[in-house]
Amino acid sequence: MKRKIIGIVLTAIICSCFDFASAARLTEIIQYHFQLSSVYGVKSSSDSKSINTNLWYLLKESEKHLQENMETLLKEESTRRKNLNAYITDWTKLMNALWYWKNRLNNELQNVASKIQYCQNQLTNANQKFITSLNNKNEAVFNQSVNVAKASRKCIWEEQVTQSSTRSLLNLVQNYTTKIEKRHNYLKNNQTLIIRHYDVLKPSLLKELYPISVELEN
Numbered sequence: 001m002k003r004k005i006i007g008i009v010l011t012a013i014i015c016s017c018f019d020f021a022s023a024a025r026l027t028e029i030i031q032y033h034f035q036l037s038s039v040y041g042v043k044s045s046s047d048s049k050s051i052n053t054n055l056w057y058l059l060k061e062s063e064k065h066l067q068e069n070m071e072t073l074l075k076e077e078s079t080r081r082k083n084l085n086a087y088i089t090d091w092t093k094l095m096n097a098l099w100y101w102k103n104r105l106n107n108e109l110q111n112v113a114s115k116i117q118y119c120q121n122q123l124t125n126a127n128q129k130f131i132t133s134l135n136n137k138n139e140a141v142f143n144q145s146v147n148v149a150k151a152s153r154k155c156i157w158e159e160q161v162t163q164s165s166t167r168s169l170l171n172l173v174q175n176y177t178t179k180i181e182k183r184h185n186y187l188k189n190n191q192t193l194i195i196r197h198y199d200v201l202k203p204s205l206l207k208e209l210y211p212i213s214v215e216l217e218n
Helices: 002-018 023-037 055-067 077-136 139-189 191-201 203-217
Strands: none
Touching: 055 077, 055 139, 077 139, 077 191, 139 191
8 A cells, every 4th residue: 555655646746747758767857856956955044154255255165065965955854844945045145145246247347348448548549659759759758658558558468367367257156156046946946846755756766666656557
């Protein structure tokens, strides 16, 4: 009787939630499930420290979260709901902080681009004055244009270094944001299903239960 109930529950999950066509397809979907949810297990929100907005702290935390596994977080049915709610709350804080830095770095890139353009305009003007000073044999304008050209080229070079480094940080933040947001949305959208049926989603159990459900259908 117990096996029959388990088989019926599994069949209902398969038909209503995933529309599996075969055991191979079932395994594929479950592997995808664990691929998306293989992130870190967090403490309850009362125990976890608040996410701060220090960029390097956020990058380290993001890497840590993506490397850890949340299987232990959902292992116990009695604490599953509490742990998953806390997990989603903490992820939300992290996502907000990453989005803050994504916007800030984008603004910095815009400011740097404006500075580069300003210095480029200064260099263009200096070059024009340099040519004019040679034609007019004007020593003062010659020296001034040379000094402005030096300062402009230095400005452009320094700002380009800043631009490159800022863009690298932005790409890193975007990469973490994309991965974290994908997993966070998956877990949040499937929160009820995971809380109720996470035990059934274990590949080892599915391997045993799926043939039973097929047999019961026949």
